[in-house]
Amino acid sequence: MNTPKEKPWSRLHEMLDRGDAADEIESLLEDLEPADMLHAVFTLTPDDQRALLSTLAPEKAASLVEDLPDTHVAELMEEMRAGDAATIVEEMTSDHRVDVLAELDAANAEAIIAELDEDEATEVRDLINYPPDQAGGLMMTEFAAYPMALSVREVVDDITADTVDYEFLTVHYIYVVVRKKKLKGVIRLRDLVFADPDQPIGRIAKPALTVSPESTLDELEQFFDEHDIAAVPVVDERGSLLGIVRRRALLEALTERAEADNLKAAGIIGGDELRSMPVLVRSKRRLAWLSINIGLNILAASIIAMYEDTLTAVIALAVFLPIVSDMSGCSGNQAVAVSMRELTLGAALPEDVMRVWRKEAIVGMINGIALGALLGIAAWAWKGNPILGLVVGAALAANTIVAVSIGGTVPLILRRLKLDPAVASGPLLTTVTDMCGFFLLLSLASLVLPMLS
Amino acid sequence: MNTPKEKPWSRLHEMLDRGDAADEIESLLEDLEPADMLHAVFTLTPDDQRALLSTLAPEKAASLVEDLPDTHVAELMEEMRAGDAATIVEEMTSDHRVDVLAELDAANAEAIIAELDEDEATEVRDLINYPPDQAGGLMMTEFAAYPMALSVREVVDDITADTVDYEFLTVHYIYVVVRKKKLKGVIRLRDLVFADPDQPIGRIAKPALTVSPESTLDELEQFFDEHDIAAVPVVDERGSLLGIVRRRALLEALTERAEADNLKAAGIIGGDELRSMPVLVRSKRRLAWLSINIGLNILAASIIAMYEDTLTAVIALAVFLPIVSDMSGCSGNQAVAVSMRELTLGAALPEDVMRVWRKEAIVGMINGIALGALLGIAAWAWKGNPILGLVVGAALAANTIVAVSIGGTVPLILRRLKLDPAVASGPLLTTVTDMCGFFLLLSLASLVLPMLS
Numbered sequence: 001m002n003t004p005k006e007k008p009w010s011r012l013h014e015m016l017d018r019g020d021a022a023d024e025i026e027s028l029l030e031d032l033e034p035a036d037m038l039h040a041v042f043t044l045t046p047d048d049q050r051a052l053l054s055t056l057a058p059e060k061a062a063s064l065v066e067d068l069p070d071t072h073v074a075e076l077m078e079e080m081r082a083g084d085a086a087t088i089v090e091e092m093t094s095d096h097r098v099d100v101l102a103e104l105d106a107a108n109a110e111a112i113i114a115e116l117d118e119d120e121a122t123e124v125r126d127l128i129n130y131p132p133d134q135a136g137g138l139m140m141t142e143f144a145a146y147p148m149a150l151s152v153r154e155v156v157d158d159i160t161a162d163t164v165d166y167e168f169l170t171v172h173y174i175y176v177v178v179r180k181k182k183l184k185g186v187i188r189l190r191d192l193v194f195a196d197p198d199q200p201i202g203r204i205a206k207p208a209l210t211v212s213p214e215s216t217l218d219e220l221e222q223f224f225d226e227h228d229i230a231a232v233p234v235v236d237e238r239g240s241l242l243g244i245v246r247r248r249a250l251l252e253a254l255t256e257r258a259e260a261d262n263l264k265a266a267g268i269i270g271g272d273e274l275r276s277m278p279v280l281v282r283s284k285r286r287l288a289w290l291s292i293n294i295g296l297n298i299l300a301a302s303i304i305a306m307y308e309d310t311l312t313a314v315i316a317l318a319v320f321l322p323i324v325s326d327m328s329g330c331s332g333n334q335a336v337a338v339s340m341r342e343l344t345l346g347a348a349l350p351e352d353v354m355r356v357w358r359k360e361a362i363v364g365m366i367n368g369i370a371l372g373a374l375l376g377i378a379a380w381a382w383k384g385n386p387i388l389g390l391v392v393g394a395a396l397a398a399n400t401i402v403a404v405s406i407g408g409t410v411p412l413i414l415r416r417l418k419l420d421p422a423v424a425s426g427p428l429l430t431t432v433t434d435m436c437g438f439f440l441l442l443s444l445a446s447l448v449l450p451m452l453s
Numbered sequence: 454m455n456t457p458k459e460k461p462w463s464r465l466h467e468m469l470d471r472g473d474a475a476d477e478i479e480s481l482l483e484d485l486e487p488a489d490m491l492h493a494v495f496t497l498t499p500d501d502q503r504a505l506l507s508t509l510a511p512e513k514a515a516s517l518v519e520d521l522p523d524t525h526v527a528e529l530m531e532e533m534r535a536g537d538a539a540t541i542v543e544e545m546t547s548d549h550r551v552d553v554l555a556e557l558d559a560a561n562a563e564a565i566i567a568e569l570d571e572d573e574a575t576e577v578r579d580l581i582n583y584p585p586d587q588a589g590g591l592m593m594t595e596f597a598a599y600p601m602a603l604s605v606r607e608v609v610d611d612i613t614a615d616t617v618d619y620e621f622l623t624v625h626y627i628y629v630v631v632r633k634k635k636l637k638g639v640i641r642l643r644d645l646v647f648a649d650p651d652q653p654i655g656r657i658a659k660p661a662l663t664v665s666p667e668s669t670l671d672e673l674e675q676f677f678d679e680h681d682i683a684a685v686p687v688v689d690e691r692g693s694l695l696g697i698v699r700r701r702a703l704l705e706a707l708t709e710r711a712e713a714d715n716l717k718a719a720g721i722i723g724g725d726e727l728r729s730m731p732v733l734v735r736s737k738r739r740l741a742w743l744s745i746n747i748g749l750n751i752l753a754a755s756i757i758a759m760y761e762d763t764l765t766a767v768i769a770l771a772v773f774l775p776i777v778s779d780m781s782g783c784s785g786n787q788a789v790a791v792s793m794r795e796l797t798l799g800a801a802l803p804e805d806v807m808r809v810w811r812k813e814a815i816v817g818m819i820n821g822i823a824l825g826a827l828l829g830i831a832a833w834a835w836k837g838n839p840i841l842g843l844v845v846g847a848a849l850a851a852n853t854i855v856a857v858s859i860g861g862t863v864p865l866i867l868r869r870l871k872l873d874p875a876v877a878s879g880p881l882l883t884t885v886t887d888m889c890g891f892f893l894l895l896s897l898a899s900l901v902l903p904m905l906s
Binding site: 033035038039042043067069156189190194218222225230247248251252254255258259261262263265266267268272273274275276279280282283286287289290291293294297298300301302304305308311312315316317318319320321322323325326327329330331333334336337338340341342344345346347348349355356359360362363366367370371374375378382430434438 | 486488491492495496520522609642643647671675678683700701704705707708711712714715716718719720721725726727728729732733735736739740742743744746747750751753754755757758761764765768769770771772773774775776778779780782783784786787789790791793794795797798799800801802808809812813815816819820823824827828831835883887891
């Protein structure tokens with residue numbers, strides 16, 4: 001009866017409304033490709049998404065939830081009963097679980113944690129205190145650690161016994177500890193199985209490379225660049241093994257950071273936005289940033305208001321004001337993007353302001369002259385007045401140099417001041433270049449006013 | 454003698470100039486932290502970077518080069534002697550090697566390939582034909598494959614024999630093949646070592662999950678999301694094993710794509726830019742995009758030129774033209790960023806244009822009214838004319854709806870047309886919203902002109 005264009009998930013909403021049995025809904029979802037399933041979930045309202053999570057078996061819900069952005073999951077869970085949320089949280093891996101709970105406000109998070117069993121609750125409370133962009137916040141606590149006196153055979157027997165879920169052994173390392181927690185060394189699984197079975201594992205362990213829980217994303221990136229291992233143990237200052245950070249977790253965190261920077265640079269701050277969120281939440285978050293911007297815009301435009309007489313005399317100038325503003329923004333944003341990338345790459349350090357500025361100034365000079373000439377000729381051709389062309393061209397040329405100088409250096413300066421360059425670079429750049437551009441164009445015009453009108 | 458602020462790498466340039474011995478330079482670099490080393494390299498001119506690569510031992514140069522962006526390495530190698538470049542290329546892993554050669558122009562790449570030994574040259578020529586954003590372009594050809602009739606003991610002996618560099622076995626899979634290439638199954642290394650040594654490996658192999666060389670980044674991302682394995686074999690339509698794609702290679706490709714989109718959205722197209730590149734290359738690439746933009750800007754501003762009479766009558770309007778243009782750009786860019794993210798995430802599909810538009814229109818309405826009210830009140834307060842406030846506010850409100858509608862839907866439409874939304878969304882958005890905003894403000898003002906002046 002379906003029309004050919006109807007999507008298989010179009011019925012999901014009705015099924016949830018009718019309160020269809022979980023297995024019917026599960027079987028519908030199982031028939032979907034993973035991409036379609038993700039898309040199906042996003043087409044639901046948040047309430048329906050919550051209904052779906054509560055309907056599914058907890059392990060199914062957990063695996064669905066692992067594919068959604070953490071902030072989105074946190075928003076869904078804020079409105080769920082803590083008990084329902086906890087049954088799902090219980091099925092998630094330790095690193096992912098903490099990521100989601102860290103996004104909840106403290107009271108909601110604690111309500112969910114209180115529903116977990118005691119060991120897990122204690123662990124989560126420990127982990128949640130680490131910032132999400134440090135090794136402590138990225139680590140998982142599922143790892144294989146054995147006392148150094150055990151024999152190779154005992155360890156192999158324990159691993160191959162099917163009593164524990166050793167799924168996590170995809171990481172392929174055995175950590176050797178003394179006094180339960182103190183890390184003495186590491187053994188690759190393959191070295192373990194090629195070793196003499198009667199040897200104590202302490203004998204074949206190699207010294208372990210470690211990181212501290214405070215290691216930053218950049219430090220971890222460097223570490224994994226240098227060492228071709230799949231996971232690194234995290235130890236505290238007393239040498240106790242706290243967890244492991246998988247290369248995979250790091251790469252995912254780096255991708256998320258890049259995406260978050262991307263969104264912030266475009267003015268989506270205060271959390272990811274998805275169109276399945278309530279309209280007022282989306283509106284409010286966007287407005288928070290827009291209303292700062294409109295203030296900055298009014299400030300910049302006030303420069304124009306100071307030159308009303310010049311404008312009245314040469315109304316053609318009004319045509320060029322938005323062009324100068326826009327083009328300087330474009331040139332400046334190119335420089336911002338290159339600086340952001342060089343910061344990520346390590347090609348520029350926050351203290352390289354002067355080196356970057358010299359490099360940008362030259363590019364700004366060349367491009368400013370080229371763009372100024374283009375716009376100047378257009379202005380001359382339009383009004384037949386070469387002086388108008390000169391004024392317009394010179395203003396754009398000079399402001400291009402200003403724009404790339406600011407665009408190139410502001411991200412470094414903000415990073416040095418420990419501010420987030422992704423958020424603040426854009427508004428700062430456009431406000432200053434607008435003010436400067438309007439001033440250059442209108443003051444130059446005022447100087448030669450008799451020749452223009 | 455060094456001043457305390459001098460960086461350890463500040464001498465690198467002089468050492469290269471003097472032609473210091475390789476080992477002195479190598480020992481300087483070895484003393485550096487990896488991040489410092491990367492930074493040291495980026496502070497050199499391209500010529501010095503080439504001199505450095507030629508001076509270092511090839512395996513050192515190769516490992517340095519693996520930390521630099523592929524496009525940058527390609528640009529360095531274009532100007533090196535093919536023989537020098539080839540000795541470095543020889544030391545790189547197969548997947549990385551092809552990434553770099555693919556960035557060179559065909560003649561330069563072939564000159565380097567011709568210097569490789571015959572087997573490697575043939576392999577590179579095969580691999581280089583795959584697009585870099587498909588499994589074929591991401592795969593590496595270092596993997597362990599054995600005929601199915603071999604016994605477990607024979608395979609383990611071969612692997613543990615130190616005659617071959619089995620570094621690549623960090624991937625931990627053994628592929629079982631018949632007739633040299635046809636993939637019959639896969640064995641995890643740990644299953645191999647726990648198995649009866651006299652069994653043929655064909656007996657313990659599991660059916661392998663595979664991808665085709667044409668699999669896209671998105672398909673691979675889905676694959677690795679579903680399957681917790683470290684690498685997937687790539688097979689052609691006849692079932693022959695061509696290579697393996699590591700999870701790590703995929704994640705790196707995804708990060709690179711996100712970064713490239715980021716740069717393109719800001720107008721850095723036609724290749725990554727680093728400030729160590731020649732000024733004219735950087736200028737030219739940026740200008741290519743800027744000169745299209747200035748054309749679009751002139752087009753948009755021509756709307757203003759049509760209303761010179763209205764502007765002359767109410768010169769205050771000139772103040773609001775850049776504000777309407779900027780603010781609409783801001784609102785629209787927020788919508789673009791959310792759409793780009795939803796496309797990446799799979800939360801929006803290219804065919805969701807209408808759904809996205811309805812969602813954006815509501816947000817646009819709310820934010821348009823809020824911003825319009827703000828600007829309207831500011832205009833009223835400034836000139837004491839409520840009608841001016843109404844005109845300005847209404848124009849901004851209406852144009853905000855236009856901007857978010859275009860911003861939200863244009864990325865989906867461009868993707869549907871197989872165009873790159875990262876490049877084209879911004880210029881399209883600002884041109885249309887500028888034209889529309891100028892038209893709304895000035896035509897509204899013309900309608901009520903007697904009440905304004």
